[in-house]
Amino acid sequence: MAKSRVESRGDPVAPRLPRIPVKLHRNVSLIKTSHTHLSEELLARRKLAGMLAGRLTEHVLLIRPGQEAAVIEELRKIGQSPQIIRGSGG
C-alpha cells in the first residue's frame, strides 16, 4: 500500500492522519426532494426538465447554471414551495 502524505502541522504528539483526496464543486445549484416520485414528477415536466441538467441521485436533481431563478419561479407556478438555501456564492 502506498504511503500517504501526512499532516506536518499541529500537535506533534497527536497521530498524523492521511490527507483525504477530495474534489470540490463550487456554486452548484440543486434540488433535493423528500420522495423519489417527486423527483420523477419534476423531471416529467417538460419546461422544468429543460432547466435541469438531470438527476444526480434518486432524490437530487441538478440545476443548469444560471437557471436558478427560473426554476424557483417554475416550481412556484406548479404549486411547489421549495425551501431555498442560498450559498455564499449567490
Next chain:
Amino acid sequence: MTKQLAPELIDADSNDLYRTSLGLYSPAVLRGIRDHLELDVSARSAAGLVKAIEECLSDPARRATAVTDVPAELRPGLALLPYLPKFGWRLEDMRDLLRFVGCTAPDKSMRMLLGLGLMALHAPAWRVETLRHFDLAMNGWEGEQLVVVPHPAVSHHFNGAVFDAPKRGVTRQVRDVRENDGREFLLRVAVLWQRVVEAPLRLTQDAGLFRRDQERLYSDPVLSSPMFDELAPLDDHGHLAMLLGKSLGLLRPDDDGGVLRATLGTAWQSSIAVLQQRMWHALLSANDWTPPSGDDAPAIGSNHLPAKRWAVLLRLATLRPDSWLSLAELDADLRACEPDRGATVAERGTRPFQVVVGRYSRDAQAAPARPEIAPWLSGFLLGAMYQLGVVHTAEDAADAGPVVRLSPAGRWLLGAGPQPPEPPAFEKTLFVQPNHEVIAYRQGLTPELIGQLASFCRWKGLGAAATLELTPDSVYRGLEFGRTAEEMIGILERHSQRPVPPAVADSVRTWAGRRERLRLYTHASVLEFASAEELEAAVARGVAGDRLNDRMLLVSGEHQIALAGFRLSGSRDYRHPPAVCVSPSDDGITWDVDLARSDLLVGCELARFAEPVATDTEFNPEQAHFLRFRITPASLANGARHGVRPQHIRDWFKQRSGLELPASVELMLQASSRAPVMLASMLVLQIPSASVADGIEQHPDTKQFVLRRLGPTTLAIKTDGVEQLTQTLLRLGIEVAAQ
C-alpha cells in the same frame, strides 16, 4: 429632488457625530472655542481639546456660565438647541427656522453656537482651519451640504418655549374633536415592507425608484387606497411609506445600493411611541415627501418647508394642553415670517375687496370669505401630523373654522409634556374566517402584531379594520422568516376572538409541510470523495454537510469547509463555462468522460440520452479515470421522450468535446426522428460526365423519363419508359449499354 439627511447621519451615534465633527476642526479653531469657553486646560493636541470642550459643555452650570453674556437678539438660537435632533439639521434649515421664530440675526446666532462649541459643523469634505471658516459656512461652502450637530448634552433637554404663546386665534371652545390612533403610517409601512419582501425594489443611481417600480407601488390597491380617517389627502403613499420604512430600518439598500430590500430589523419590537418618534423625525428632516417629478419649479409656498414645519409645531407647543389654535391664524403668522414672501404675495383670497352699489345691504356684508389655508400646511398638519397622531383637530365653536392642537404624543415629541402611556392593549383583536381571511381591528394592532401578521399574511385592505389573507405564498414567506406552522397558528389563536377554524390551521400545516418536501440549494458547494469510506473518514474529522449519496457531501457555504485535512484532487466552479471532458471512440457511439476534468453535470446530462457502460478496471486500471457511455437507438428514444432534441445533443457534444457530432450518432438521430428510409428497386442511368447528365435532365425529349438525380453522374429512370428513353438517346447520338 427629495432632500433628506444622509441615512448614515441619522443612524450615527450622536456623541460620535459631534466628536467626529469637532475632530475635523484644526487645533487653532479648537483653541478658539476653548478661549470662548474660558477653559483653563493645558491640552494642546486636537484630541485633548475636543475632550475638554465636550466635558465642559456636559456640565449644566458651566454651560450656563458660557452663555451668560449672549445678547438677546442671538438667544433664539439657544432656545432652538434642544430641538436639534441628535443627527443634526442642515445649516440652511436652521437659519430659516431662526427667521421663522423671529430671530433678527440668524447667522450671528448660529455663529455664536458654533463658536461656543454648543453645536458642531459637520462638513466631512472640508477642514475647518480658522474661526473665519464658520462665516464662510454661513455663506454656503461651495455648495457643500453642511449639517450642524448639537452637543449631546443639549439635544432633547428642553428648557422652555421658544415663542411666546400666540395671542390671536387661540380658543378653548371647540366642537367635533378628532383624534387619530397614529397607526396609519405604520400600517402603510407594513404593507410596503411585505410587498418588498415579495419583490425587492430596484434603485436608480440617485436612490430613486425606476418607473416600473413606481407604477407598481402606485397601482397597489392597498398601498394607494385613501387613508382611514383622512382629513387632507397625501400624495403618493408608496413613496411616503418607503421614506418611513427606511427611517425605521425595515427597508435597506443592499451593499451596492442597487436594490432596496426588506429586513426584519428591530422596529416591530419597539413601542408605538418610539416608532412615532422615528417616523416624525423622518418626516421633518425630508424636504419633500413625493418622488422627484423632473419639474424643478417648487410648488407655491413650498420653500423652506423643513423650517416651516418646525415653526408650526413650535408654535403649537407653546399652547396650553386644552387650547386650540386657528389654522388660518397659524398660516397668516407664518406668511408674515416668510423670508421671501415677495414671491408669494400673489396668493390672495378669492375676495380681495368688495364693491357695494346701491342700497346698503346687511346680508351682503355677512360672513367674510374664509382665507384659504396653504396646501402644504393643511397637508402637513391635517394630513401627515394628524395621521401620525401628533395633532388633534376640531372646529372652532365660534366660526366653525379648523383649529388644531398637539396631542399628548405631540407634546411629548416637542418637549412640552411627558411621554404618554402606551395605549390600552386589546389582545383579542382578530377574526380568522374559514375562507382564510383575517380581520384585524386597529385598536389592538401593536407594532409587534403588525410585524407578525405582515410576515405570514398578505394585506388585502386597510380601514377601520385591516383585512389580511393567508395564502400558500404568505405562509411560505413566514417560514422564510424562520416561523414554524405551529407558531403562525399560535399567533392567530392568541389574538383571535374565536378559535381558529380547523380548516385554516390545516391549510397552514399543509402549505408549510409542502415546503419541507423540496429544498433548493443555490451556489452550494459539494465535496466529492473517491469512495464511501473516505466520505466517512471526512465526517469523522468533523466535516458537516448533507449527504447527497455515499460519496458526496453538500455544504451550503464554501467558507464552512476546513480543507486542512484534505488534498484537493480537483475543483470546479459552475459559474464558469463547462470544461471539455468528453471524447468519442472510433465507432462514434462510445463516449468516454474524463473524470479528472469532468463535473457533476456531465454524467447527469449524458444519462438522459446515453447508456452507462460498465468498465473493467481490474484488468485495465486506466479505465478507472473514465466513465463510459454508449449512444443507442433506445437511449436516444428515451431522451426524446424526456424532451432532449437532436439539436440539443449536437450543441452539448460540441460544448463538451469540441467536435461535431459523430456520423454514426447522426445516423441514429435520423432513425429516432422516425423519418422512413425507403428501400426500392430502380433503374439507374450512369453517365460518364455530369454535363451529359445535366443535358438529359434538361432536354425536353429526355427529362420526362428522369425520376430524380441521385448524384453528379447518376439519374434514376422510370421503369416504364426505358425503351423510349433508349431510342431518344440514340436519336441524340448517345449509345446506351445495358449492364
